[in-house]
Amino acid sequence: MSDFTSDFWHLYVAVLTLVSIIACAILLWVSGTTKVKAHADNTTGHVWDEDLRELNNPLPKWWVYLFIITVVFGLAYGLLYPMFGRYAGVLGWSSLGQHSAEVERQQAAIAPLYAGFKDKPAEQLAGDAQAMAIGERLFMNNCAQCHGSDARGSKGFPNLTDGDWLHGGSPEVITTTITQGRHGVMPPMAAAVGNAEDVRNLANYVLSLSGSPHDAVRASQGQSKFAACAACHGADGKGNQAIGAPNLTDNVWLHGWGEEAVMRAVNNGISNQMPAQAKLLTADQIHVLSAYVWGLSNRPAK
Template identity: 40%
Template sequence: MTTFWSTYICVLTIGSLIGLTWLLIGTRKGETKGSVDQTMGHAFDGIEEYDNPLPQWWFLLFAGTLVFSVGYLILYPGLGNWKGILPGYEDGWTQTKEWEKEMNKADAKFGPIFAKFAAMPVEEVAKDPQALKMGGRLFASNCSVCHGSDAKGAFGFPNLADNNWRWGGNADTIKATIMGGRMAAMPAWGEVLGEDGVKNVAAYVRHELAGLPLPADSSADLVAGKQAFSTTCVACHGANGQGTEIMGAPNLTQPAGFIYGTSLTQLQQTIRHGRQGHMPAQSELLGNDKVQLLAAYVYSLSHNAASQPQTETPSEQ
């Protein structure tokens, strides 16, 4: 801040405090003997205003706010370039320094705990109750907005509580996914396949690969759909539709992995226009130690107990 603006703020602030003090003292009026019934000399609709002093508590409260203001401006930065003299803060208090102080306290308290779990394999961390509680809190704060509080996903976001993994579900892969994020791209095939081709491939994927029934009025050609799939889809999803983890291509034989829906309309939309999936990297935000706990928690969701296969809901049919 320039000297001019610093001086301007100081003069305005201190002048206001002096003016308020003068106003309080200058208008302070003690009660005069025999003046209890003295009025201001005017009335409205039979109501008169008495000329009595302000209550003692009101005067003291006003005076207290002025004293507090002076003390605050001495301790904290509030007068231009004045940094304050609050103990415990070099060069004055700021919100950043307050945050850093709290973070240092937290690091001193929890740092050894994080370090202990960081030195263990993720699979072992996933068996520790304390680690799972900490990982669960990290998940609730950083992951639940997309994957849900129960980690069972939502439209466009995968279920982390089952055994259907796009990029792999072993401990190291889960940690790598959280640390570095993932970028998945499903290209649009509408112009290549044409509208009939899109419908045929969607019907083939739903019925022949995922094993889900087709609507009674479906006129899709499954043979043509299989041929088109073999030409355009096998490079990512494989000849049998079982997916490719290295590319993040989902297993099309498992309806639970269809995060954009399993209905014919939804499948046609995916094939026609493609999909863009982005899992943001958490390494800079959380760091290795916290990601270790988070990975252990996610790993435990599908490995510490047998997961039940998901089935299609009526709304997807």
């Protein structure tokens, strides 16, 4: 245990453990050496159930030895392993270290499998049946819980098969997305837009950009309010992949479609996170995965 945050608890645990073991040893010694006054017939005088008498016999030797072994074992174990508070132990073992070693061993074992893939560009890899079978399995194990087993996503989780990208769809950008993760943030914008009517008008203007059903009068009244959005979504509403601001003109809606959904985005803002995979997958695995994801919306080179 090396992750105590305060000195007090580290010492508390260390002292309590040591004192308990020493107390056991003292108890053993005292009870082994103290003489109990016994009667001439070697009974203590305690009688139960009318005729059950307690004899004053010592513990069998093997039993005493077991106690001694337990105490010695406890002390030796505490010396070798991290048992006393923050003390790391002579062997330097830790569960974290063991886990890292196992992960390293596993990664070394699978490295040869990926050796043939790592120098091939993703466009070519996407046409390689064996690499794509591995890519699909990696996707099922690591990505499908969020993006769906068909990679078509759901509300909040982008569809990876449609060629519409928040952050960009080149293999390099996909690799960066998988490795570092992404955090798409849109701040609440209602204050910058105006009152509730302004927000509703603006929402209709946003819907008009993609030719979605909208109220044309409201849309024309809301148009000027789009200035508050242009910094991120662009003056034409086509988005900006450098900051992950989506294209609002393409009728692909990550957070729901319609007036209410757009108003919700403006009023509440959006925070949407994809976790970094760098610690979970090797660079070789991520390379195969990004070729797989790229291939979902592109025709692979033969």
